[in-house]
Amino acid sequence: MKKGYFGEFGGCFVPELLMPPLLELEQACTDILPDKAFRTELDGLLRGYAGRETPLTLCPTLSRELGFNLYLKREDLLHTGAHKLNNTLGQALLAERMGKSVLAAETGAGQHGVATAAAAARLGLSCVVFMGEEDTRRQAANVMRMRLLGAEVRPVASGTRTLKDAINEALRFWIAEQRTTHYCFGTAAGPHPFPTLVRDLQSVIGEETKVQCRSAFGALPDVVVACVGGGSNAAGMFYPFVADPEADAVRLAGIEAGGTGEPGCYTSAPLNLGSPGVLHGQYSMLLQDADGQILPSHSVSAGLDYPGVGPEHAWFHKTGRVEYHVVVDAEALHAFARLCRSEGIIPALESSHALAWVLENAEALPAGGNVVVSLSGRGDKDMDIIREHMPDLCLPARAAEKEAVQCL
Amino acid sequence: MPLILNQTEKRSRTAPSTTDRAEGSRPEQTSPPGSGQGSGASVLTRRIEEANAAGRVAFIPFITAGFPTPAKFREALRELDEGGADIIEVGVPFSDPVADGPMVQEASRRALAAGVGLRGILEELAEGAAGRKAPLVLMGYYNPFLRYGLERFARDAAAAGVSGCIVPDLPVDEDGPLRAALEAQGTALIPLVGVNTPVERMRAYARRAAGYVYLVSVLGVTGERSAFADELAEAFTRARSVFSLPLAVGFGFSGPAQLEGMPFRPQAVVVGSALLRFLDAGGSAADFMRRCA
Numbered sequence: 001m002k003k004g005y006f007g008e009f010g011g012c013f014v015p016e017l018l019m020p021p022l023l024e025l026e027q028a029c030t031d032i033l034p035d036k037a038f039r040t041e042l043d044g045l046l047r048g049y050a051g052r053e054t055p056l057t058l059c060p061t062l063s064r065e066l067g068f069n070l071y072l073k074r075e076d077l078l079h080t081g082a083h084k085l086n087n088t089l090g091q092a093l094l095a096e097r098m099g100k101s102v103l104a105a106e107t108g109a110g111q112h113g114v115a116t117a118a119a120a121a122r123l124g125l126s127c128v129v130f131m132g133e134e135d136t137r138r139q140a141a142n143v144m145r146m147r148l149l150g151a152e153v154r155p156v157a158s159g160t161r162t163l164k165d166a167i168n169e170a171l172r173f174w175i176a177e178q179r180t181t182h183y184c185f186g187t188a189a190g191p192h193p194f195p196t197l198v199r200d201l202q203s204v205i206g207e208e209t210k211v212q213c214r215s216a217f218g219a220l221p222d223v224v225v226a227c228v229g230g231g232s233n234a235a236g237m238f239y240p241f242v243a244d245p246e247a248d249a250v251r252l253a254g255i256e257a258g259g260t261g262e263p264g265c266y267t268s269a270p271l272n273l274g275s276p277g278v279l280h281g282q283y284s285m286l287l288q289d290a291d292g293q294i295l296p297s298h299s300v301s302a303g304l305d306y307p308g309v310g311p312e313h314a315w316f317h318k319t320g321r322v323e324y325h326v327v328v329d330a331e332a333l334h335a336f337a338r339l340c341r342s343e344g345i346i347p348a349l350e351s352s353h354a355l356a357w358v359l360e361n362a363e364a365l366p367a368g369g370n371v372v373v374s375l376s377g378r379g380d381k382d383m384d385i386i387r388e389h390m391p392d393l394c395l396p397a398r399a400a401e402k403e404a405v406q407c408l
Numbered sequence: 409m410p411l412i413l414n415q416t417e418k419r420s421r422t423a424p425s426t427t428d429r430a431e432g433s434r435p436e437q438t439s440p441p442g443s444g445q446g447s448g449a450s451v452l453t454r455r456i457e458e459a460n461a462a463g464r465v466a467f468i469p470f471i472t473a474g475f476p477t478p479a480k481f482r483e484a485l486r487e488l489d490e491g492g493a494d495i496i497e498v499g500v501p502f503s504d505p506v507a508d509g510p511m512v513q514e515a516s517r518r519a520l521a522a523g524v525g526l527r528g529i530l531e532e533l534a535e536g537a538a539g540r541k542a543p544l545v546l547m548g549y550y551n552p553f554l555r556y557g558l559e560r561f562a563r564d565a566a567a568a569g570v571s572g573c574i575v576p577d578l579p580v581d582e583d584g585p586l587r588a589a590l591e592a593q594g595t596a597l598i599p600l601v602g603v604n605t606p607v608e609r610m611r612a613y614a615r616r617a618a619g620y621v622y623l624v625s626v627l628g629v630t631g632e633r634s635a636f637a638d639e640l641a642e643a644f645t646r647a648r649s650v651f652s653l654p655l656a657v658g659f660g661f662s663g664p665a666q667l668e669g670m671p672f673r674p675q676a677v678v679v680g681s682a683l684l685r686f687l688d689a690g691g692s693a694a695d696f697m698r699r700c701a
Contacts, residue, residue: 013550013577015507017602017624019609158513159504168506175507176628178604278551278577279504291525292555293503 004192007318009311012191014281018171021178024098026193032097033090033200045089049122050079052086052204056212056372061342066362069217072375073209075233076347082303082377083205083233084115088184090201092119095182102126102181106170108135108163108229109302109350110142111377112186117151119184127151128181130170132162135302142381160296163306167280187230189310191281195235199312202236209372210240210247220250222366226374227353228254228324229268229304231313233376239312242321252322254313255353257299261328266298270309271317271324284311300329300385301349303377331356333389336379348377349385447594448571449618451543455494456620456654456676465664465673467492467700468656469693470547470680472499472515473532474524476687481519484693485536491697493542497574497678498533500526500548507576509631511681515688526552526561530568537569545598545619547574553586562589572596572619580612587616598622603643610650620654620676623647625661631681633660636670644672663700 004010012022032038046052054077059070075083092103103120105127107113113129120127129146133155136143146153159165167190174183188198206224213221224241226234234254241247256269267273270285277286279294287295287307297307316322332349335356339347347355354373358365365371379386459466469488474481488496501516501524508516526548533544546565553561553575565573572595578586580599587597596619601610604627613621625640626633640657647655657667658678667677679700686696 011582012579013582014579015576015602015624016579016600016605016609017507017627019579019581020604020606158510159517164504168504171506172509172629176626178627278549278554280506281577286551288551288555290555291527292552293520293525294551 004196006195006312006315009276009282009284009314010192010195011283011311012281013278013283014171014191015175017175018178018191021174021183022191022193025182025197028094028098029193029197032094038093038097042090042093045093045122046086046204050085050089051077053208054078056209056216057345058216059343062338066359066365067367068365068369068371070358071213071216071221071370071372072345073205073237073372075205075374075376076345076351076378080111080115080118081380082111082115082348083202083236084112084186085118086204086236087186087198087201087232088112088115088119091182091184091197092116092123092125095125095184096123098182100125100180100182102128102177103184104128104130104170104173104177104181105184105186106130106163106166107142107186108132108166108305109381110135110139110146111303111381113151113153114142114145114149116184116186117146117149120151121149128173129153130156130166130173132160132166133157134161135163135166138302138384139381162296163302164280164294164297164308171280187232187310188235188312189230189280189282189284189308195282195310195312198232199235199239202232203239205233205236205374206238206240209237210244213370213372217370219370220247221372222369223251223253223371224374225253225255225354225358225371227304227350227376228256228271228309228313229306229350230308231310233374235310235312237374238316238322242316253357254316254322254324255357256324256326257301257304257332257353258326258328259298261330266296267326268297268299268304268306269326270307271313272326274307276314279308282308282311284314285309285317300332300389301353301382303348303350304353325357327353327356327360329389331360333386335359336386337390345375346379347375348379349382351376352379448543448566449594449596452495452545452571452596452619453653455543456656459494460654460675465667466494466654466656466676467664468495468497468658468676468678469493469683469696470497470499470658470678471683471687471693472501472512472519473529474501474519474522475515475684476518478522478524480687482532482536484687487693488697489540489542491694493697494676495545496542497545497547497680498529499680500529500546500552502549502552505549507629509629509681511684512630515684526556530564533570534568540569543571544569545572545574546570547576550575550578550586558586558589559592562593562595566593566595570595572598574598574600574622576600580609600624601647603627603637603639605643607646607650610647614650617651617653620656621647621651622678623655623657623674624659625657626659628659630659632662636660641671644674
């Protein structure tokens with residue numbers, strides 16, 4: 001397979017001006033990542049600072065109702081509230097070893113921005129976070145968290161003023177500041193070597209899950225489910241299963257965000273609804289029009305709101321090793337509410353998509369089996385969105401709410 | 409603001425002789441198959457050499473297709489041609505122009521909002537091809553070309569009188585499929601190298617380069633700048649030692665006058681954002697050409 005490719009997907013479609021820093025990063029991945037002292041330091045940070053390992057939690061109430069054992073891999077319990085820190089700590093440490101003094105990052109909902117800001121603060125690096133102007137308004141609390149952690153947040157007013165434009169602006173910044181700056185890319189997408197680097201740093205999720213499953217029920221799970229935006233938590237969860245011949249029988253399901261689900265509305269589901277093309281340095285599946293212009297994306301969950309997807313997912317999709325499905329906003333919101341009430345866990349709206357697919361397809365899942373959902377983040381950041389959507393969609397009135405609780 | 413660096417010869421405002429397009433005799437060590445005499449690629453090289461022979465740095469304006477409006481673009485393209493542009497770069501707008509600064513981003517956004525797309529651009533360029541003196545280069549991001557179909561694009565572009573393409577997000581490592589399609593039509597895929605491009609990577613580009621070489625003058629995106637670092641002179645020297653094709657500098661230039669006092673002399677200069685800004689403020693391309701002359 002050509003370097004940086006997953007089948008026909010992947011590659012490095014960037015301006016020549018970005019090739020030197022990307023080649024430098026690729027070299028660092030080869031030289032520094034496997035280094036024992038580096039691994040020891042990263043493991044120490046992941047344990048002592050980030051809070052690994054994260055638990056694998058059995059959901060007793062939902063398991064009883066669904067007829068199989070539902071487990072959650074609790075990335076929501078990681079420091080800063082999502083799986084993002086696995087990646088940013090690794091990249092920050094790598095940047096430090098490469099002699100870079102600045103971390104640049106893009107962020108949509110703000111989770112990757114917060115995780116980058118935290119890693120930078122911890123390691124004494126400067127941090128510049130690019131965030132769509134639209135998103136800085138929608139996620140004001142995360143903007144404040146980043147600033148508290150010492151990061152400079154630069155609102156991006158170009159294009160659609162959301163995540164994809166924040167990536168464009170971060171790449172432009174990196175072109176100019178490449179000598180001092182490492183671009184701490186947030187998902188398993190973008191130009192080589194980012195899809196591989198981010199997947200490898202996130203694979204701790206799947207590796208721990210395998211060990212925890214064997215310990216909890218003496219086997220690998222029957223089904224593993226994760227939400228897919230750019231696809232970093234899913235890549236980190238799936239890859240250790242894909243790469244393990246003993247895990248061939250494990251069913252892997254990635255869940256894309258379908259937006260409102262109304263005809264003609266924008267989605268965030270390029271694997272199911274898009275076509276192949278080049279965006280942000282990678283050849284992968286995209287939401288694009290007939291002229292090859294990138295379409296705006298939409299999802300109630302800002303973290304999935306992206307018109308592209310990591311190239312390895314495009315390859316898993318094509319080979320059929322992973323199945324990819326679409327869940328719409330209302331289903332995710334319903335799953336969100338149900339997990340809150342049934343298990344006392346407030347999930348991120350992103351992770352709620354993965355959970356929603358399990359709830360919607362429970363009858364087709366193996367009775368008495370073991371199903372793991374990657375709970376990639378916690379929902380605290382989503383309170384404003386919940387307040388806006390839940391009255392209409394899930395909890396219409398106090399009476400109905402009581403009734404709903406009694407039904408569970 | 410003299411464009412003429414040697415001050416020897418006034419730039420011709422009359423139509424160039426018909427031999428300009430007919431043939432070229434420049435020995436091209438680095439030219440690939442298909443870029444021989446009369447091909448789009450060799451026309452580009454020759455136009456720059458002719459300007460240099462006349463004591464001028466060749467002038468290459470860049471304009472985003474459909475900007476400021478589709479009608480004004482048509483007019484501007486004609487005026488740039490009549491005003492003596494040696495080559496004209498036409499930008500194909502893209503939703504995510506990662507190598508561009510604010511002015512070209514804005515031009516792309518407005519062109520897209522006006523419904524400008526690659527198909528329409530090629531049709532329009534084909535219509536105007538007959539009377540045009542300056543050879544055209546299309547500059548655009550990879551995805552619209554990919555979506556159009558690379559071979560179909562190469563055929564239609566050649567038919568529209570396009571002599572070369574610049575694709576800023578297609579480094580030499582990934583350019584095989586488009587290069588093959590363009591070479592089959594004798595169209596140049598013009599390398600874009602930077603002040604941070606090491607000599608080995610320049611050599612990789614030089615093996616297949618055609619037309620001219622675009623040297624990005626700053627570590628940054630498109631847009632005018634007032635000063636350039638010493639590293640540009642170093643990169644120029646490096647590029648000069650590697651490429652036998654003419655070197656054009658761009659990204660950051662508002663006009664050829666900026667080349668005065670620089671410790672090197674490129675064969676061509678590309679001016680984009682300054683022209684777009686001038687047009688956006690209501691200026692005409694004809695006036696812009698006069699100002700630069």
